[in-house]
Amino acid sequence: MKNNIIIQIITRLLFPFIQLFGFYVIMHGESGPGGGFQGGVILGASVILYVIVFGIDEGRKLISEKTNDILNCTGVLIYGGVGLLCIIAGGKYLEYNILPLGSVHFASHMGMLGIEIGVGVTVSAVMITLFFETARQGK
């Protein structure tokens, strides 16, 4: 699809909006359907769409193998890190209420948001990894 100008332009147009929607779904998980996993998959899908249209080499310019590998790990680290923060703050593992952020509800909110972001990062990065690693096999 490298020569099809219509698809290329439409993809470029849609690309930021798909990502915006992905972020929205991650953030919105607390009050409506959504959450880290779903949003992460949408984020990953945006990159996959981009790679399908522009090819693997262009896609690697967008997100390099090294960044991708590090993002894979970052998500789990964020999740584990939030848990450890709760221990440092004097609670049990993953006890968000204890985080010193003012009100209990706000702390709990922030804790959940933190782990949702962690899940989202890992899921999107892994989706991209899966796609790149399998797509490269065709070469």
Add this chain to the structure above:
Amino acid sequence: MSISQHFPVFVILLPLISAVLIPILSRAKKIYGWYISSAATFFSFMISVSLLRTVLDKGEISYWLGNWEPPWGIEYVVDYLSGFVLVVISFIIFVITLYSRNSVDKEIPEDKVVPFYSIYMLFVAGLLGMIVTGDIFNLYVFIEISSLAGYALIAVGRKRDALIASYNYLILGTIAATFILLGIGYLYMMTGTLNMADLRERLPALYNTTVIRTAFAFFSVGLSLKIALFPLHIWLPNAYTHAPSVIAALQAATATKVGVYAMIRIMFTVFKPHFILEVVPVARLFLVLSAVAIIAGSLLAFGQKDIRRVLAYSSIGQIGYIVMGIALANRLSIIGSLIHILNHALMKGGLFLVVGAVVYKTGITDIDGFKGLGKKMPFSMAAFTICALSMVGIPLTAGFVSKWYLALGALQAGKWIMVPVILISSLLTAIYFWRIIDNIYFEGHEVEGKIDDAPPGMLVPTFALAFCCILFGIVASIPVNITGLAAEMLVGG
């Protein structure tokens, strides 16, 4: 507020976080992967020991994740049983991790070492998580972590057969895990809870419903597949044969043991012994299956030429011993089972480590290729002989203790027929190991070229395991006391 109250969760977090850190930190140098893994498994082992000591002093530890009280939140439980198994498994894992450095250098392509160690640590985290958890769905999640990692680890074996072995393991493992998931769903449907202790209280009223019986059937089949109980063992020989040596040792010594532990949890903690003995007499079925497994495993080990295949089939027989103890379900037999978990992990781990050392030095896995190795690799072969003697169950080795308790348990349960089964199988084991030991020491020098013994990085861990085989044969009272407490907790007096 001391840090030690968080130990139950740190045992799992250490390997898990290090699995995540390895791909980031060992970009600079490949060997960092091994350093991080060794450190993490060492601290996990230390924490396990400290947990067991706390349990022995003060009784059961319960850790509420997120501080939600069970059954609403997830609970971690360390009691006599999980404390004991935790120490055993984390010790074996630590020893094998120490050993892995040379073997991985030799058998894993250089560019795969970093992800290899990362998955290795995930596998470890999955196994340890399965032991500590007190929540039945959490158990499923950790089963899946360890099995997914296990599939990939087997697939990195050098030959292409490893791929197909891993694929078959994946299909059967997924069937097993899905059956377990289904069983969990059935239990939840009837009780409304996922906490093991809570299930134990709520289930007896429902023992006569078809739903609970089906749930138990699916748990049994799923877990039997995971531990490779005899008719469901087909994935195991190929997986152990084609996996890299370190992984074969790790799988043989720990993965099936943790599966057996999960089985004990389901049968004696979630359900009560009364259920498998009287309400639905599956204990009898398991007893027959275990007897068949013991004999068939030993017989099948006979015809094999590849040493790893001999060990794999012998594993199937040894799993039979452990299940036999569970099926007899009295105090002595449970002690026998639990000690056999320890012993078999030590012996089979030791044997596979020696095989790994031979592969490292010569690349030979045929039994015939072992001829004359007794002179070329005297230390490795000495360790092999000790572990083999322990497998046979010679007095003063660890293998004797567990078989003794299993036989006592069988007599107490009035199933005296199991005693000759144990004796015959020991005899068969003696014969097929004799074939190998005969090759090692008394046959001519077939191995050509200059071969010296394995490097100390491999010898020391192997000897640590072999030494423990003798240690726990002579000082049997330590494991017997601890498992005695665990058995009392499980089946009462």
Add this chain to the structure above:
Amino acid sequence: MIEFILAKYNYWIYITLMMIGFYAMIAKPNLIKKIIGMNIFQTAVFLFYISIAKVKGGTAPIEWEKAVQYDNPLPHVLILTAIVVSVSTTAVALALIIKIYKAYGTIEEDKILEMNK
């Protein structure tokens, strides 16, 4: 009898699906078809869990002033986890199949077993 069957119709559907998937998983010689079977098999279990969660007249478990009754949120959570597990297993299985195809040149199980002899 009819009432008994109708009252549990979701469960009958899930049992049928599960049997289809299970059969494909163990009987099909094509490795990809096995994976398809595996997915049907696991999806059947998801259907079972979601069926447990349903309460007559209940709405999605998100707070809403007009709601009279909510569905049970716990099975939804469990199955979210199980879906992720299923996706991961499928990914690993497909990666294995790619490697197998490269090593053997086929993905028919019987041919591979012949080659291994």
Add this chain to the structure above:
Amino acid sequence: MKTTYLFVVLITGIALAYGTIDMPNFGDPQAPANHHVAPRYIEKTHEETGVDNMVTSVLASYRGYDTFGETTVIFTAGICVILLLRETRDNKKKNRRKKGVRS
């Protein structure tokens, strides 16, 4: 061979059907699954965690550790695929050379 497989599948199906006999009806509000643990999630979510979506509150807070496990599973899958499929440039060159020899 096919009949054996069919037999296994049928046994499984019969076991499942047997298990269905005592199940609560579909959508039954009185089913035990809806009574022991679940009501707290429904009634107290807002009070205890401050979010409106009960699925999220259970997923992230009450049973947050399961979700940690879930994230680990997906991470495992990613690393597994990297382990299985990734080839560095050196290996690729070697492979090409091998192919060249064959042709």
